Amino acid sequence: MTHIELAQGLHVIIGGHFPKCNTLVILDDEVVVIDPGCSIEDLRAFLMTQNLNLNDIGTVILSHIHPDHITHAVRLNRLSRCRIAANDITAPLFNDKEKMKNFLGFHRANPVRPLWENLVNSKMFGALEEGRIDEELHNGDKFALGNNTLRMVYTPGHLPDHMCIEILESNLVFGADIDLDLEFGPFYGHPNSSISDFKDSIRRLQHNDYNGLISGHLQTPVIEDYKTALAAYQRHIGMREDLVLAEIMNGAGTIAEITLRAIIYPSLTDPVFLQFETWMIEHHVASLLQRGLIEEKKKRYVAL
Ligand SMILES: [Zn+2]
Incomplete structure (x- = not known):
């Protein structure tokens, strides 16, 4: 199975483990895609089941700057002229990929940089292409879509720019890379990652009573008992x-x-x-x- 429906108009395309990710698709007043890091063929195939195509996408929202989450953003923007939205920390990194590389610790003097670039270009092709964020989001911002309202929740630690996205009407939260995957994560593998911020962000999610957390990487993406899983x-x-x-x-x-x-x-x-x-x-x-x-x-x- 490559996609599941979580609620009316709310779908997850299963991308699974790194170097892909799970992609949220919301069919509402417009077609919104959150974290376009799944297989682009799976995304296209899903949209076709809804009599839609890739060029019907209106907005792409990015949870953070990691290549496995932003993979197809620039390509989709070229195809559909969709706007790309990201938070105010992610935006300047997306707009200047040299800044992104420095942010992730892969500055020019790091000998691993070309190997990391090769990994990104072979497994997450498109993530290093230059593009522009059209709309900057901030902590607590709401994004109204007709039947669904999204709210941004900054959750640093994994990276300083990491945010989760609440879907208010369904009372779900897209956890992005607070992914509850014990095999690969929790991941704090960059110089500016922070274990203490990561723990604070976990606690922040634990304090809210969601109906479930949508993981950015688990094959079974929705965890209802997410508080136990977060512990x-x-x-x-x-x-x-x-x-x-x-x-x-x-x-x-x-x-x-x-x-x-x-x-x-x-x-x-x-x-x-x-x-x-x-x-x-x-x-x-x-x-x-x-x-x-x-x-x-x-x-x-x-x-x-
Ligand atoms: Zn990440």
Whole structure:
């Protein structure tokens, strides 16, 4: 199955795991597509079941700047002249892909940059194309569509620009990369990701009583008991931190030594994933230092 209907006019095209994502399609006064990172053929096939085509899309909304979520935005804009909307942190990054690369840690001096660009161009082709955001959104902004009203909820941590999108009438929330996927996520693998912001964002979603959370990556995208799932998701971050601490207690004293144990991603055969792993381990080491559980002595981390 490539798509499911969540409510009248509210559909999810299943893109699944990275390098794709689940795409929300809302058929209302206009056709709205949130995070166009699913297969474009699946999106086209779904629209055809509704007697629509790709050039009937009126608005594309982006939850954040990650290539697997913005993949087809520029292409759809060219095809349909749809407007592209994103929040005020995402917008300047989308409008200048060099800024986006720097934001994600892939500045020119990073030797992994060309490998990451190759990964994006081979698996998420279109994400690095230059384009323009037509409408800037802000935290709490409402986007009225006739039968559906969307509301933007800033949820940083995964990245500073990450936002979730509430669908008020259905009382659902599109969690984007607060995706409840324990296999790949929670992901905070960039220099400007933040574990503490991520946890605050999880808590923010836990405080609201939604009918369900729509995951940006799970094959079964709607989780009704999302509060329990969010608790497990948050525990996963803590378990990783315990593993990092255990490695330091076992004598791993540098980021490179800790990273060799492949704590977050089981295989380190890919240099891009090794970079993500390194950044995530760096966040955990900073957190352990802040919690007073380790200290740095002669350029090596030691447990206290
Ligand atoms: Zn993401």
